[in-house]
Amino acid sequence: MTDQPHDFLADTPAHWSVTATSTPFTGNKTGVRTDEVVMPDGSTASRDYQVHPGSVAVLAVDERDRVTVIEQYRHPVRHKLWEIPAGLLDVPGENPLHAAQRELYEEAHVKAEDWRVLIDLYTSPGGSDEAVRIFLARELSVAQGERFAVSEEEADMRHAQVPIDELVRGVFAGRLHNTCLSVGVLALQAARAGDGVDALRPADAPWPARPFAF
Template identity: 50%
Template sequence: MSSVHAYAVLDRVERFHGPIFSVVTDRVSMPGGGQADRDYVRHVGAVGVVPLDDDGRVLLVRQYRHPIGKVLWELPAGLVDVAGEPPPDTARRELAEEADLRCERLDLLLDLHTSPGFSDELIRLFLARGLSAVPEADRFERSDEEAELTVTWVPLDEAVAMVFRGEITNAAAVAGVLGAARARDEEWRPLRDPETPLVR
């Protein structure tokens, strides 16, 4: 039985550092004794929420994304950028900030490496049920791109169809919609405790 090569980082050069991500070049040991440079993005991480109401509808967000210059269908989501905040709390915060909703039940749906060919970003997706509106006085004031954010309730099966028609292309939204539909069809058995540790 052959052993798996340990891809040791021999050196790291930071090319850019910002509040959300940094860009680095790692010198990595390769099988056979060689070395190679690998450029990639180190990301703070994110959470996303699939809000599902009692009528089987999912809440989708329409938001402008500058890197591709388009408005996309997405899920409520946000960065893991509050020190010490557990991911379920981040999910509840983002649900309130982007969708003006609270939830009675939050389950872990899935973990997703969004683009592991060039980034270490991982987004943890939760399924939120038992939804209610955040009182008007407690609602978050959105700014910048989020000031034009709109939300739409879509039957979950129609959201699945939107994925296959190429209308939903955001990776987290695609995974969340398909994952929620599969979990529903399996009577929610695939869902996990929201505090489940990440598999490293």
């Protein structure tokens, strides 16, 4: 293995030439795009992928080190999954922190005073352009005002506050499968074992995958 510069380990933007593109399906929130992409050897290959607006999720941790979780039916996998509050970036260019605060209020009727960026990720970069920002929210309290009116799958939600250690055990035992919950609780444990939560990025840190207005 050759020596690498200390800062080489970073994902970098790249754009291979596209000779043709089409959108064979457009849904309510997402769609499917087909691109003809020029490969390094000069050939072209067809690539199908989901076009997604992006998402935010919130790992909300209370003073007893419990995480706010919700159980929601997910039809594609035919499961009710325990998840953390999350939602789509419905408005182009929307500030992701504002979206996360909205989702925490709507899905859990909770507000938080301390917000940090926990982790950014692409959920399935081989087949979707979805980018997710997971926030860490602390100093929780019950939100003021009426609870948000729920419908469809959200009408069947269950809510719980679960110790983070129990969630970590559930992930490793194969009992919990939601991406944002799994990545979120493991990232928090890693942050605590490393430089600490105070070293996390601020809540308004730039997000090149989904640029937003400050």
